[in-house]
Amino acid sequence: MLSVEQVSKRFGGVQALQDVTLVCRPGEIVGLIGPNGAGKSSLVNVVTGLIAPDGGQVRLGDRELAGRGPEFAAQSGVARTFQNLRLFKQLSVRQNVEVALTSGHRHRPDRVAGLTVDALLAQQGLSDLAEAPAGVLSYGHQRRLEIARALALGPEVMLLDEPAAGMNDQETEALALTIREIRDERSLGIIVIDHDLGFIMGLCDRITVMDMGRVVADGTPEAIRNDPVVIEIYLGTVH
């Protein structure tokens, strides 16, 4: 289980995160929403080890991740996808997955036991493109490769940063299906950040809402939909 407890982070005069607490259990899909500047990206960067928090704890099981760097977080079982598709463009599709499979298992070898590049590529429908350089794939294929690469880490928790960005309705629906399948197959905890509220509401078991660096609401999609605070600070600005 991933638990973020009382995490704070200040950049100069800006309080990016203030006493943020968040939990993601195995098999749970948690949505993370909030207006621009709410602190979602900062939180993802703290959880994935890219930035060290000023205070608070980030724990995966009994392992403390805060401030120990992205390599440690990855090797402990935290995988992520990037909003702007940071694939290894000059490497082949196969090598993109191989990198994660060979470097991410250090602290949890049991999580990658039995995982193979071929199986991961087949699952994402990328077998025929295995030897193509990642940089020439279509956008949809690149998104799927990102997911295959993240799964190759054998993660316990996966953070998906705006996975539906740039997708049409049909593709978004297929993506939601894929995310649920991954959760069911591997009993993963999944945190999804997206601006597409329809996508988030339909996909997630629970939603955490952030504003001005704080968690302002946390609950089921139904509860969030009807939360007056959320409507005022977030949904209200949409309608």
Add this chain to the structure above:
Amino acid sequence: MAPAQSPAAPMPADRSMPPLLRSILGGLVVAVPVVVIGVLILWLAPPYQVRIAFAGYVNLVIVVGLQIFMGNANIGNFGHSAFVGVGAYFVAILATPLAAKKLSIPNAPFGLSQVVLDPIVAAVVALGIVGVLALLTGFIISRLSGIAASIVTLSLLIISHGVFINYTDLFKGAQAFFGIPVVIGLPTAIAVAVAAIVVARVFRDSQDGVQLRASADDVLAARAFGVDVVKLRFKAWVLSALVCGAAGIMYAYFMGAVIARAFFFQQVFLTLAMLILGGMRTVSGAVVGCAILSIGLEAIRSLESGATIMGVKLPEMLGLSGLSLGAVIVLGMAFRPNGLMGRLELDELAAGWLRRLRRS
């Protein structure tokens, strides 16, 4: 730009073969033209051309060494000639006969003016010294990225040159250190070049090599997937230095003399231009760039002194080779930053062509 591979026509790869064997065979395929050209030179060329060819093979080993770090980590390296120089000077110091040493370095510290080692033992010790220096410098360089790392490599070159020039008791200053036993010929150089190519190819294709190339594409994403970028850069730096050191040892044992200015800016830019021209992402790029520029520069040098072509006497064009070298770097960076070879090795390209031919 590298020729784009259509996703509809992906590169084939023989996955039935063990990866290490595949890499060794791939390296040997890349080395075939290196051996063929060398054998033709040995067979047909007069001695002065053999000497020129030998210098070409030394450069090839340096460029392959440079590719190991620069090509896989994507960090500009201007310091590799320091390791070539250290390799060359330490076999000179350790293997030169006493009579010559009395003239060259009579006041050498640590009793080195009285020490003469067997050339093979001296080569091993020199390589060991290169390795130790690589470990020490790699500790810093592997923690840096981009311009900062490149500036440090440049500083390394300046420091090494300063030491060679000013520590006259050990390196004989700006004068040539002569009297080194001449124990190898072109066949040894060809063999060392083939070995360097195979080593570089095995590293490139290895788990470490692929992970390091991933970090060259996107260091943040690589770290987010557990790649220990610092450790891999360190490994590549040390391996690269050892190969460059081997080139220096070859140089000293063939030429019989070394001089500090041979391991300075001119060599750095020549070998960099070769790698940029061929393409730093592949070992094949190092080989192709070195072959084209070695042959091209020889042709240009003959023009420099005022050649006669079809009865027309051309004027002297001194400095043309330097100008051409600069042009290769500038034009290569501007129009083909991935070099002639792009992202695929020669054997991978050939396998792709064969597959497409069979399909059609």
